[in-house]
Amino acid sequence: MSRLSTLLRLEAAETQTVQDASLVGHFHLTERPLIFLPLNRSGTEATLLAVMFGDDPARPHLLVAPPNGRPTAFLEELADRILTHIDSFQNTERLPAKGGKPARERHTHAPQLLVANRKSIPYIQRLGRSLRFTDTPEGSDPARSVGRLGQWLTFFADHAEHPGSAFLLALTDLLTTRWITGQSSLEDEHLAALLAWIDPPPGTTGLSAAIEAENPQVPGPDGQLRRPAGPATDPSFDSLELDPLLTAYDEAAKEGNTAVMARLTDRLHTLLRNYLTPTWDDAWHALGLLRSLTPTQDSQRRWAADRDRFTAYRSYLADDGRPQPAKDDPVSAARRLARMELAQGAFNAHRALEDRFFMAERRTTGEALAGTVTDTDPHHTIPGARGPLLRPRLTLHTTDPVRLDIGSLLAGPHNPRVHLAVRAITPRDHGTDLLLEITTLTGTVKKPRTDSVPAVDDLLELTFAPEFFRRPPFPSRENTPWTHGGPQHNHPAAILETTEEPQP
Incomplete structure (x- = not known):
């Protein structure tokens, strides 16, 4: 919590x-x-x-x-x-x-x-x-x-x-x-x-x-x-109402008294209906609130x-x-564990980008941060196979706790499609300076997209970009060594191993 x-x-x-x-x-x-x-x-x-x-x-x-x-x-x-x-x-x-x-x-x-x-x-x-x-x-x-x-x-x-x-x-x-x-x-x-x-x-x-x-x-x-x-049923319900009825039914069954057994069966249905109906009504009440x-x-x-x-x-x-x-066999277990870990990271990132409360919670744990843009370099480029690639940079100063690594990919609610890679982390002035490089929606050197680059003094909230959480490559089942349980036959646990969630 x-x-x-x-x-x-x-x-x-x-x-x-x-x-x-x-x-x-x-x-x-x-x-x-x-x-x-x-x-x-x-x-x-x-x-x-x-x-x-x-x-x-x-x-x-x-x-x-x-x-x-x-x-x-x-x-x-x-x-x-x-x-x-x-x-x-x-x-x-x-x-x-x-x-x-x-x-x-x-x-x-x-x-x-x-x-x-x-x-x-x-x-x-x-x-x-x-x-x-x-x-x-x-x-x-x-x-x-x-x-x-x-x-x-x-x-x-x-x-x-x-x-x-x-x-x-x-x-x-x-x-x-x-x-x-x-x-x-x-x-x-x-x-x-x-x-x-x-x-x-x-x-x-x-x-x-x-x-x-x-x-x-x-x-x-x-x-x-x-x-x-x-x-599980309520213990007081078991001892005071359910157990005596079931005991009476067992005694009637031993005696072969079908009439008593039928009456006790009806009583059991009524008893359990009365037990579950309030929860049934509560469930639909909860669903109405959530809708x-x-x-x-x-x-x-x-x-x-x-x-x-x-x-x-x-x-x-x-x-x-x-x-x-x-x-699960070892291959399926490893794939399932990786899939769940990455899904948890991406799910938390999406929640933070769409929910201000969850973003605030992540700021208290260092998984998100807020800061002020102190410097920008909208014309920064990096070498590319066919010429220089536009990769604008900016410096963000924050007083939030920072628990990021070089290379972490960040995004913010201002535009979740704009991704910022962490290039340097420098402690400074009772806070931290982050050197960030924009990697998406940059445009080209000749036609730059200025709307992707924040201005100096802009306040940004950032957390991990959901796209940062990608499944690591796994060998095919046919190429899995016997020391790790392969190769394996296809079975239901393997159906979803190649199912990727659609991206926004």
Whole structure:
């Protein structure tokens, strides 16, 4: 947490009122996202007790696993409904060849899963891992199987680890990017309490509303209890309501009393519906608040990259269909790690260029800086293969902490397409002088572009240019030595290794 976020959190605690941290949305929100609220059985890693899901706030679907016995029918119905939603995204667009890339098809829309909190994301990953190797019964359609559901859940969960991807998002993460509360980050994972801070009832403060929301015995404004949003159930709910009902069901099953078992099953459905419905309503309330934010240009670019990945994976499933391996081979692991590290750097840079609050945060950590232009050389040139190249230079004086290296590529909100390379760093006068060289939009020696060169006394804010974060070259799989796990066969983990995000 940066100093700026800490100060705002202290301000929120002092005033008992949420503080604004941003006015833009850094993630694309689709017109028809799927809200997915899982509940897990106590003491098991990824065994669903129930799940409420849907893309219509007025029509939630609730599926409840049988109290005992095999959950085959439950999982098959869940797979059919989720895969029906995914398969509803059929329309494609034709993209022309560009920059050495051949023409290709891309889906115009893609599915998006929204969960209540951050803990639900690794749970979906574990659930996908436990289901994706499920055998398809003979005569059944593999495209509608439980194993295929596991593959798609793994796909969503894997991309949730990719910085900037919008396939699977936690609502608490999206809300805390926009608003800062006076409670701890751990307490912010309670969706009801977080919303109470952000949008308290009239006449109350965020703090008092959050305290009531965190008390599972105090009904909310609609008369319903605000339980923790899962995936784990509330311990008091387990001991006082769920466990006695399941115990009674087991006893009735031993006695073969089907009438009692049917009544207890109905009670279980009602109990879990009452448990999940408040979180369902909170999720759509949160989505409504988030839709008020203006989406950034980069969020649309990243969503286009997500649609490329969705198209590639869907094509893979149609052509091959093998599940993701239990773990990455060394080549895939190295490529995935590099891809995620560089994506994180580029995502942070884009956020800073489009969000003044995030730029201010990066200034406190030395990843961005502000300074005054003290000197310019708009006619500076460097040797080129066909003659001199125009590379204007300027000197920027800053009192911010500087944690840059020679060669770092910078950009600023004044014109993100203008890139400035760091050529020298000189401590001076209780600050630092940076010698910067403009490398883009310079024009030529005969026709220079003066609008790319700032004037003396101009104030600039700069951070790393997103284009500074480029994937290092990797040998092909065929040329990877056996000491590093190659050569490898093609498998789902390798599909995205050559997928590059479109540049603005």
